[in-house]
Amino acid sequence: MGGSELLQFVISGLKNGSIYALVSLGFTIVYASTGVINFAQGEFYMLGGMFSVWAFATFGLPLWLAAIVGILLTAATGILFELLAIRPRKDGDQLSLIIITIGGSLLLSSLARHLFGPDELAIPAFTSGPSVRVFGAAIERQTLWIWGLTITAVVILNWVYNKTKLGRALRACAINRDAARLVGVDTRLIVTVSFALAAALGGLAGLSVAPLTQTAFDAGARVGVKGFAAAILGGLGNPIAAVAGGLMLGLIESMSIAYLSSTYKDAISLLVLLLVLFVRPQGLFSRSRREKV
């Protein structure tokens, strides 16, 4: 395989990896504040694309506005989901909450099918024009958008986590919920906020990839599995690790296509998931699960 060909696979891997990273961040954020894996995370990805298509095609909003509307509506869905399905079971054990998220995932995709129909939908690329050529490899303009938006989201999230009162509360909640309550953090609000953030990130991923892959009511499950695998690969509960896990998974997939066959692409992420769970269940980049003093 030539250098430019390999580069093409790396580019494709980093493109998908960015999407996985955003979805994986969603898993991580909710897990940090609740201790629960939210299996509806993939549906937020799906809804981000669907809401944007809807705002763009049905209401004729300009694309940038449709994208913002898509993110906001997805975040609102995340909030509603938490308020209606998670909060009422606040004293329920984590297993029942996880099962609720699985049910919620099915519900959201069925609702999307009713609202938006069974067909594949797409929005145009954010900017039109030919691909950018780098060392003989082509980068689609939308891929640049995906990278740019992912980096922006991660930078903003990092700033929120480390520099704001909200971020401190989110981290405090992840370290020790009771201690967070002791200093006055409204942990129920924090859980709601984390669902909103996770949904917004998933929505961003879904709408930024929609021009390339199209989207449909059932697009969430597959990406949900990928994002989950990425979160496990990086180590749950650590945002930076979640992003690294996403990018790595994208690259691994892409390399498997390059050197094996595209047939195994989807199986690879499950294989990675199983390997990590067997060999290093705390993830590659995590020191240990929830630390307590």
Add this chain to the structure above:
Amino acid sequence: MSERGASLRVKGLESGYGRVNVLRGIDIEVHSGELVTVIGSNGAGKSTLLKTIVGFVTATAGSVSVDDRDLTRTTPERAVGIGVSLVPEGRMLFGPMSVRENLVLGAYSKSGRGEASLAQDLERVYSLFPVLEERAGQSAETLSGGEQQMLAVARALMSKPRVLLLDEPSLGLAPKVIAEIFHTLDALRAEGLSILLVEQDAKLALKHADRGYVMRTGEIVLSGTADDLLADDDVRLIYLGKWHGKDDVR
């Protein structure tokens, strides 16, 4: 910290876990600016009492009030806003975060007051516990046990409490560190803060307290001034391990 201490009144308080009642009608008062201790052996319900006051455990009967403001069935996040701050058993620090961040989070309920007020409060707790200023950038989990306890007290003080609740602050610490922490409690009391101290080390607690209560299996069995309790035969026998001040019983 410089605020006037509030009075805490606990009346007929009952609570427990599931169907097991741990507190069986507790009456306690802490007047403004008093240091009051609750002593008793392991399992008497002392920790449950503090947890019920701040709302970690829900009261099933009775009432809690602070300066005549009802606090019964509150939540910990509301209690700290009202001015009741707990230094919990086991300290519950934010281990991976720096000492400074722990302190900033301590002021979470007061963060509307702005940066200047925060800086002032930080300076204040650093003057109480200078070692925390030296360790400001270090993560809390790397501190020694004594330093962690100081940080736990300092974090609670950052919320500018009017009533400070402490759960076994001496547990597992060296005598020198204990002396330092209790010296600080004396100073805080002298400034007018109301303090409710739960301790297993009865002698230590009574030495520093104005008044004390003796708790046994969820009930208050004895109360009085610290001096009276220190002189009480039952207290001496059971909690101080002495009989008429002559020999150790053991």
